[in-house]
Amino acid sequence: MQCHICNEPTMMFVDEQNQMLYHHCSDCEYIFKTPSVYQDIAAQKERYDLHENDAENEGYRAYFQRFLDFVLPAVRNPKNALDFGCGESTLLASMLEEEGIACDYFDPIYHPRGLDDSKKYDLIVSTEVFEHLQDPKEVFETLLERLNSGGYLAIQTEFHPNEMGAFKNWYYPKDPTHIVFFREKTFEVLASLSNCRVVDDNGKNMVVIKKP
Numbered sequence: 001m002q003c004h005i006c007n008e009p010t011m012m013f014v015d016e017q018n019q020m021l022y023h024h025c026s027d028c029e030y031i032f033k034t035p036s037v038y039q040d041i042a043a044q045k046e047r048y049d050l051h052e053n054d055a056e057n058e059g060y061r062a063y064f065q066r067f068l069d070f071v072l073p074a075v076r077n078p079k080n081a082l083d084f085g086c087g088e089s090t091l092l093a094s095m096l097e098e099e100g101i102a103c104d105y106f107d108p109i110y111h112p113r114g115l116d117d118s119k120k121y122d123l124i125v126s127t128e129v130f131e132h133l134q135d136p137k138e139v140f141e142t143l144l145e146r147l148n149s150g151g152y153l154a155i156q157t158e159f160h161p162n163e164m165g166a167f168k169n170w171y172y173p174k175d176p177t178h179i180v181f182f183r184e185k186t187f188e189v190l191a192s193l194s195n196c197r198v199v200d201d202n203g204k205n206m207v208v209i210k211k212p
């Protein structure tokens, strides 16, 4: 199968513990579960409803603060932002508002009201979303269209270990709604395909991309 990011041929491997079939691209280091296991939106919602994303939860707030502590120094005084795929909670949008950044939010399941297609943003944030996407390249390009030139896209998703043994023991793919997996390299390739560039990553789970 061709890589869904860079279109190069991929190599297959199987996790024997659950017979899950993966495709691994050695060029951009993207890994994706075989498309036949991708779930419909109703099954995904059942799983998401189990997430405890309570805005009152101080741990959850600290979790987003770590993201903002990484992202905000890397971006140039954004006036407005969009939280894409916020889930049920609008906490991250509220925290951006507290920083003086007007923030909209969107989630295909919990907050599906349409966005204004003519509205552009200085910053788009998307945390724990990309690992759920069947076609992350398409979503990435759609988000770039919503950015002002010189704007930033900040993504949080766990970077995979890029080694089969470690990958099979990794907790992240055990979630059936986590279907695609990235590394810094994957985002560098994804960005360059759209003439964008990675301005910073934390080597672990966060990356900031700048639109020219």
Ligand SMILES: [Zn+2]
Residues within 6 Å of the ligand: 003, 004, 005, 006, 007, 008, 025, 026, 027, 028, 029, 030
């Ligand atoms: Zn690839």
